[in-house]
Amino acid sequence: MRATNSFVVTVQEVNSAPVLPLQTNRTISELATLWVTNTASDADLPANTLSYTLENPPAGAAIDSRGVISWTPSESQGPGQYTLTTIVSDNGSPVMRATNSFVVTVIKLQTNHPPVFQAQPDATILAGRMLVLTNVASDPDMPPQSIKFALLSAPEGLALDSQTGVLTWRPQIKSAGSTNLVSISATDNGVPSLSATQSFKVIVLRPASPVVRVTLSSEGACALEVSGDEGPDYVIERTLGFSPAQWEPVLIQVEPTLPFIWTAPACTNAPGAFYRLRLGP
Numbered sequence: 001m002r003a004t005n006s007f008v009v010t011v012q013e014v015n016s017a018p019v020l021p022l023q024t025n026r027t028i029s030e031l032a033t034l035w036v037t038n039t040a041s042d043a044d045l046p047a048n049t050l051s052y053t054l055e056n057p058p059a060g061a062a063i064d065s066r067g068v069i070s071w072t073p074s075e076s077q078g079p080g081q082y083t084l085t086t087i088v089s090d091n092g093s094p095v096m097r098a099t100n101s102f103v104v105t106v107i108k109l110q111t112n113h114p115p116v117f118q119a120q121p122d123a124t125i126l127a128g129r130m131l132v133l134t135n136v137a138s139d140p141d142m143p144p145q146s147i148k149f150a151l152l153s154a155p156e157g158l159a160l161d162s163q164t165g166v167l168t169w170r171p172q173i174k175s176a177g178s179t180n181l182v183s184i185s186a187t188d189n190g191v192p193s194l195s196a197t198q199s200f201k202v203i204v205l206r207p208a209s210p211v212v213r214v215t216l217s218s219e220g221a222c223a224l225e226v227s228g229d230e231g232p233d234y235v236i237e238r239t240l241g242f243s244p245a246q247w248e249p250v251l252i253q254v255e256p257t258l259p260f261i262w263t264a265p266a267c268t269n270a271p272g273a274f275y276r277l278r279l280g281p
Contacts, residue, residue, distance in 0.1 A: 015092030016043040018050055020067075023102040030078030030109050039067035040088040040098060048090035055085040055099070071104070075142040079108040112190030113140045115147050117198040120184075124203045125169075127176035128232025128255070128279065135165035137186035137196065145188040152183035152197065160184065169202070172281050173232060176206035207232050212277055226277060227259035233280035236262055240273055247276065 018040040028034045042048050052063045061071035061084060069084060085101040118136040125131040139145045149165045151158070155178075158169040167182070180202045187195040210228035217223065226234055236251040251262050264275060 015048070015090070015094060015096055017096035018042045018048070018088050018090050018098050020086060020088055020098050020100040023100055025103040025105070027105045027107060028073065029107045030073045030075050033070060033072045034104060036069040036084075036102075037067065038063065038069055038086050038100070042090055044090070044092060048092045051089050051091075053087045053089075055087055057084060058082040073104075073106045075109075075140075078106040080106050082106065110191075112145075112188065112192060112194055114194035115139050115186040115188050115196045117184075117186060117196055120198060120200045122201040122203065124205060125171060126205045126207055126229060126231045127171050127173050128207060128281070129170065129230075131167070131169045131171070131202065133167045135160075135167060135184055135186075135198070137165065139188050141188075141190065145190050147186050147188055150185045150187065152185055153199075154182050155180040155202070158182065170281070171202075171204045173207070173279050175204045178204050180204065207279060210234065210277055210279065222264040222275075224262045224264065224275070224277075225259055226253075226262070228279075230258050231255060234260070235278050235280050236275060237278065238264075238273055238275050250275075252280075 020038060020040045023036065023038060026034060026036070040050055042050060052065065052067050054061055054063050054069070058071065058073070058077060060074065061069065063069045063086060067086070067088065069086070082104045083101055084104060085099060087097060087099050089095055089097045115137040120133065120135055123131060123133060135149060137147050137149070139147055148162045149160055150162060151160045155169070155171070155175065157172070158167065160167050181199060182202055183197060183199040185195050185197045187193055207229040210226055213225040215223045215225070224236065234253040234256055235249050237247040238250045239246045239248070253260060
């Protein structure tokens with residue numbers, strides 16, 4: 001005689017935490033890229049899906065879905081020490097996690113970088129007017145180095161402040177209609193010292209021909225009303241004969257506000273006097 005009975009045994013899976021590899025500390029130079037494979041293993045069958053994050057990483061550090069860490073320290077991050085902590089989580093029930101950490105020492109490089117110019121567009125100026133341009137250059141090193149400016153090529157009379165990069169030029173009337181190349185260097189005080197250069201053009205326009213209107217007063221005085229472009233100097237010259245060598249200035253108006261009036265005394269009493277107007281400088 002026999003008897004039987006049955007019951008069901010349910011085997012439940014116990015989720016195992018993932019395991020991260022042991023990592024050693026690293027040393028890297030700024031601007032170099034660090035690559036660390038920090039892939040975890042999972043003992044569960046089938047293996048759970050793993051996800052990775054970095055806890056409070058330094059700026060620029062990242063970890064991908066395979067557990068690979070990448071980081072390129074910037075110049076501002078060297079020298080220094082940074083801890084990279086990885087958190088790996090599975091998708092089991094309950095969710096299990098693991099962490100590991102290692103220290104990255106960033107070495108400061110002593111590599112000098114040349115200054116960088118802000119582009120300067122071509123300029124246009126009327127002959128006789130004052131041109132003022134500021135040349136801007138920055139130094140990419142951290143901390144930034146000091147920069148001095150110098151002229152490499154420039155028209156006559158142009159000046160450049162070596163500290164501020166401010167360029168000034170009052171082109172003369174003889175420069176009207178010309179196109180002038182200006183080349184400037186910016187040099188840092190690094191070791192070794194490095195420079196950058198930039199060039200641009202300055203186009204000098206010709207002022208309009210001045211207009212002179214002459215009136216005669218009842219007392220015999222001549223009044224000359226002068227109008228034209230502002231910027232140049234206006235020079236009134238006189239001669240008492242017919243020889244061009246005898247012209248002499250009787251009025252020099254430096255960058256005047258136009259129109260202006262000049263009175264020549266006793267025109268009727270000096271019939272041999274002749275006047276002319278020219279632009280300067």
